[in-house]
Amino acid sequence: MDKKILSMIKEIVGEEYVTNNPEIVKGYIYDETALPVRPRAANNILLVKPANTYEISEVLKLANKEKIPVFPRGGGTGLVGAAIPTVDGIVLSLERLDKIEIDKDNLMAIAEAGVTLRKLLEEAEKAGLFFPAHPGDESAQIGGLVACNAGGSRAVKTGVMRNYIRGLEVVLPTGEVLSLGGKLIKDNAGYDLAQLFIGSEGTLGIITRAIIRLYPKSKFMATLVIPYNNREEAFKTVPKILQSGIIPLAIEYVERKLVEKTANSLGMKWPASEGEYFLMIIVSEQSENSLYEVLERLADICTSNGSLEPLIADTRREQDSILKIRSEIYTFLKPESIDILDVTVPPANVLDLIKRIEKIANEYGIEIPVYGHVADGNLHPHILRIDGWSMEKYKEIIGKIYSEAIRLGGTITGEHGIGAIRKEYLLKFKSAKEIELMKELKKLFDPNNILNPDKVIP
Numbered sequence: 184m185d186k187k188i189l190s191m192i193k194e195i196v197g198e199e200y201v202t203n204n205p206e207i208v209k210g211y212i213y214d215e216t217a218l219p220v221r222p223r224a225a226n227n228i229l230l231v232k233p234a235n236t237y238e239i240s241e242v243l244k245l246a247n248k249e250k251i252p253v254f255p256r257g258g259g260t261g262l263v264g265a266a267i268p269t270v271d272g273i274v275l276s277l278e279r280l281d282k283i284e285i286d287k288d289n290l291m292a293i294a295e296a297g298v299t300l301r302k303l304l305e306e307a308e309k310a311g312l313f314f315p316a317h318p319g320d321e322s323a324q325i326g327g328l329v330a331c332n333a334g335g336s337r338a339v340k341t342g343v344m345r346n347y348i349r350g351l352e353v354v355l356p357t358g359e360v361l362s363l364g365g366k367l368i369k370d371n372a373g374y375d376l377a378q379l380f381i382g383s384e385g386t387l388g389i390i391t392r393a394i395i396r397l398y399p400k401s402k403f404m405a406t407l408v409i410p411y412n413n414r415e416e417a418f419k420t421v422p423k424i425l426q427s428g429i430i431p432l433a434i435e436y437v438e439r440k441l442v443e444k445t446a447n448s449l450g451m452k453w454p455a456s457e458g459e460y461f462l463m464i465i466v467s468e469q470s471e472n473s474l475y476e477v478l479e480r481l482a483d484i485c486t487s488n489g490s491l492e493p494l495i496a497d498t499r500r501e502q503d504s505i506l507k508i509r510s511e512i513y514t515f516l517k518p519e520s521i522d523i524l525d526v527t528v529p530p531a532n533v534l535d536l537i538k539r540i541e542k543i544a545n546e547y548g549i550e551i552p553v554y555g556h557v558a559d560g561n562l563h564p565h566i567l568r569i570d571g572w573s574m575e576k577y578k579e580i581i582g583k584i585y586s587e588a589i590r591l592g593g594t595i596t597g598e599h600g601i602g603a604i605r606k607e608y609l610l611k612f613k614s615a616k617e618i619e620l621m622k623e624l625k626k627l628f629d630p631n632n633i634l635n636p637d638k639v640i641p
């Protein structure tokens with residue numbers, strides 16, 4: 184980078200927050216995407232760590248003028264290479280924007296972009312409130328969670344990031360600062376631009392602050408592990424639960440062969456000794472009586488739909504350990520994985536999807552482990568490494584799984600996003616007009632294409 188520009192950046196954020204030292208930079212140019220499909224980072228990267236919105240705005244004005252690519256970075260936990268700087272430029276880490284304030288009366292958190300999910304959960308709890316969503320890795324940051332519209336297991340009752348965000352502060356690639364929405368439950372003043380930034384994966388603007396809706400602390404929570412010997416019965420129970428009027432925080436689907444191995448790798452134990460297929464249900468209620476009433480009704484629904492005896496975990500420790508095992512399946516499978524998919528269909532079609540994935544696996548004589556957020560219709564099939572196979576062969580299988588999801592009325596990604604590694608598939612599954620409009624929007628917000636330039640849009 185030109186020496187003059189480098190010294191201008193140092194002047195904006197302070198010399199100690201700018202570096203191109205490869206030993207430091209290397210911690211900021213990868214994410215959690217499976218290695219075989221993870222994009223390569225470019226060689227000439229300048230790491231910049233601004234302290235506030237003003238500094239970000241000044242850096243972007245300069246980058247826009249000089250046409251230097253800028254890659255916003257949160258916790259680096261993304262799964263599609265979206266934060267990886269694939270061309271020379273600036274990695275802009277939001278980690279120093281780490282302030283959070285809880286507004287108890289409005290039940291909202293005002294969090295800067297670099298606040299981690301862990302900190303949001305803790306601060307909400309300290310204030311006697313609750314942030315229900317739980318995308319698996321608590322080191323993800325608010326900016327990244329918003330930019331990816333993250334979901335996770337606890338999305339059944341209160342939704343994904345998009346459903347929590349009431350306001351955003353965003354710096355545009357041209358340096359202007361937008362303050363969108365507010366501590367409002369209702370706001371119909373024109374187009375909802377904040378929603379456009381949610382899920383934009385760092386391509387339209389840098390999120391610096393978010394106003395996040397919180398919920399009353401769930402005083403009584405329990406996790407049920409419901410074993411089945413028959414997979415169809417497990418899937419068919421899910422709509423029965425929702426139709427009964429019980430809306431749990433989470434309804435997850437896992438299989439014994441996966442959870443046992445994951446638990447062993449963590450030095451833990453999966454609590455159920457019977458059954459091959461499991462629903463894992465998290466419920467939260469405001470009183471002990473209503474919790475036990477709901478648990479009883481759930482147990483009745485499940486057993487009358489073919490389950491074995493449900494297991495109830497009601498201590499915090501037991502529940503945390505079940506959630507931990509579920510959250511770590513990805514990490515356990517990762518070393519053997521070529522790619523982790525995120526296909527999503529209308530919830531009632533999820534059994535068909537899993538059967539079609541199994542058919543594809545049988546066709547190729549391979550195993551495709553599947554688990555996921557069953558009540559959201561969102562599954563994570565893992566494509567595992569097979570000796571001697573080419574990337575083309577894996578892509579053929581991925582293409583077939585995507586086609587089946589689309590045929591069932593679904594989408595190629597329900598929560599992880601497009602990033603760098605799914606762009607080619609977007610072209611195949613979105614209409615030409617939709618892609619054209621996305622390109623026009625990108626041009627409108629980022630006329631010089633400096634912000635996360637080669638992501639999302641094919």
Ligand SMILES: Cc1cc2nc3c(=O)[nH]c(=O)nc-3n(C[C@H](O)[C@H](O)[C@H](O)COP(=O)(O)OP(=O)(O)OC[C@H]3O[C@@H](n4cnc5c(N)ncnc54)[C@H](O)[C@@H]3O)c2cc1C
Nearest residue numbers: 257258259260261265319324326327328334335384385390
């Ligand atoms: C073990 C594990 C489990 C996971 N489970 C889930 C899950 O259940 N559900 C789910 O949805 N995801 C899950 N994820 C994926 C990941 O945690 C989410 O995608 C998360 O939202 C990424 O946040 P981050 O801060 O790490 O973002 P990063 O990886 O740093 O960045 C992701 C994208 O956001 C952009 N970005 C980051 N900060 C900003 C900002 N301030 N402004 C604008 N753009 C920004 C980046 O440029 C990039 O495009 C999981 C990941 C792991 C490793």
